[in-house]
Amino acid sequence: MAAPASEVAAPDVSAALVRDAAAVEAVLEELLPEPKGRHARVLDAMRYATFAGGKRLRPYLTVAGARLFGVPEARALRAAAAIEVLHTYSLVHDDLPCMDDDDLRRGRPTTHRQFDEATAVLAGDGLLTIAFEILADPATHPSGDVRARLVSRLAKAAGGEGMIGGQMMDMQSAEHDYDKDEIILLQRMKTGALFEFSAEAGAILAEAGDEHQVRLRSFARDFGLAFQIADDLIDLTGAAETAGKAVGKDEAQGKATLVSIWGIDGARAESRRLADSAAEVLSPYGPAADELRALPYFLLDRTA
Amino acid sequence: MAAPASEVAAPDVSAALVRDAAAVEAVLEELLPEPKGRHARVLDAMRYATFAGGKRLRPYLTVAGARLFGVPEARALRAAAAIEVLHTYSLVHDDLPCMDDDDLRRGRPTTHRQFDEATAVLAGDGLLTIAFEILADPATHPSGDVRARLVSRLAKAAGGEGMIGGQMMDMQSAEHDYDKDEIILLQRMKTGALFEFSAEAGAILAEAGDEHQVRLRSFARDFGLAFQIADDLIDLTGAAETAGKAVGKDEAQGKATLVSIWGIDGARAESRRLADSAAEVLSPYGPAADELRALPYFLLDRTA
Secondary structure, three states: OOOOHHHOOHHHHHHHHHHHHHHHHHHHHHHOOOOOOOOHHHHHHHHHHHOOOOOOHHHHHHHHHHHOOOOOHHHHHHHHHHHHHHHHHHHHHHOOOOOOOOOEEOOEEOHHHHOOHHHHHHHHHHHHHHHHHHHHOOOOOOOHHHHHHHHHHHHHHHOOOOHHHHHHHHHOOOOOOOOHHHHHHHHHHHHHHHHHHHHHHHHHHOOOOHHHHHHHHHHHHHHHHHHHHHHHHHHHHOOHHHHOOOOOHHHHOOOOOHHHHHHHHHHHHHHHHHHHHHHHHOHHHHHHHHHHHHHHHHHHHHOO | OOOOHHHOOHHHHHHHHHHHHHHHHHHHHHHOOOOOOOOHHHHHHHHHHHOOOOOOHHHHHHHHHHHOOOOOHHHHHHHHHHHHHHHHHHHHHHOOOOOOOOOEEOOEEOHHHHOOHHHHHHHHHHHHHHHHHHHHOOOOOOOHHHHHHHHHHHHHHHOOOOHHHHHHHHHOOOOOOOOHHHHHHHHHHHHHHHHHHHHHHHHHHOOOOHHHHHHHHHHHHHHHHHHHHHHHHHHHHOOHHHHOOOOOHHHHOOOOOHHHHHHHHHHHHHHHHHHHHHHHHOHHHHHHHHHHHHHHHHHHHHOO
16 A cells, blocks of 8 residues: 555655756757758757756656666666657647647747747657657667567557557537547547556566566556646646646636536545556565656645 | 660659559558547548659659669668658648648648648647658668668658758748759759658668668759759649649749749750669669669650
């Protein structure tokens, strides 16, 4: 049984996130091409979108997951960087006028507002593409099989049956009246699938075997849904300055969320249940997984 | 010395293109997910964009290149299919209102006209993503190293220093007055890089070694530029029904092309020189490469 949020070292999670985010950003700095030449504008936009702060939650899952198995940090950081640029691409495209039409992201102009729409489309494409280039590079892992597996799993998580399919569902959510199961499916596809791969990547890098991949995916599935509930709660109750983006949009757009179905208290309770379940699935890793285990409670505290 | 175009079996090229296009389309049919579920719309759009006819030139380069080395056809066709969906994504995004703003593609409404802009962005993203999923799948090649190399080379060809960078240059070509070298660079990035990978993929699948990869890339570089000149000539002189898309756009948009620099006759002469050079580089493969060697002349004939 996991300890209640108040007894878990929540401040350590915050420090761990900051520490690992800095390490990932140093690697991203090396991996993203330096803007020069007549096409510099798109490379510029790729960097603008990537270096915008953010908690770097997905890379954290990768690095912390990889640590459970003693994966060399340089490898874990490259995989984490690939996942973060892929996540960044999805934000750039989701913010476009034809999608969510957002002007602000993490308190700064979105990429298409800072540059222009065409550049933002291309920058997103470039980030998506370089994610696979990073994973396929021998510097990520000496085994070609491991590199190809990382590519394959990331593509599935990000593709039409994963993140892209989830975004398609989301774009249609004002027209359809999604029920609870459909909203859970939407979130699992749109954000859950990439969380699952982020955690699983550590086990893949370690060649730890299916059982561990399944376990980390299961942790991330619970975590991902808890994360989504927290995000919905912040959208509903938070201020734009805390969120770093426009809030109250779900309601304004007539989108059903898990919070609108369960209510605020019900959603908080569900979030706690998910955090407990996520902590439980990591029990075989003992205290080595304490930091990872505390992450869902940390998110829960943010919404209190 | 290559034979003049009229002595080369041009009709065979046409037949070969049709034959291999049918084989690639059968594989694409299996690889693209069947539209079902609440997110079916994006899968639908991915298929709409992909099954729109087209000469399937890039897959042809892959399949014909692979044949030089006796690569099992099922593997070559999967790599070819990955390249074609990646090419298709680039068309879908290039056609968007914020890019070239095209209503017609191959005589049909472009994807964003047939569906909507958001769906077209997502469908392009989905096609780009599935290209890497296809290459990384063990069915494409038993060696993980080969699969990872295919992913890595495709990502480089399609990325910020390749196709995407070229499109960024192209988007800015009305503002800048590109000189000949810049236009050649733009074309090498925008269309040449993917042609190079398409041809090279056959040698990678065969694990034939660097010398062969270099040779096939060199063929494709010449071919790619000849292709671009042919495309520019059709834009300048052709009818919309032949081209299957709007023509005269380069001029209307104030874009410099190689034809505007060399003139029509000069461009034709350069095209012939490129076709000769492309044929020459394949000489070590003897008659086995005849079909491939005839391809640049075939394009030249289309513009006569």
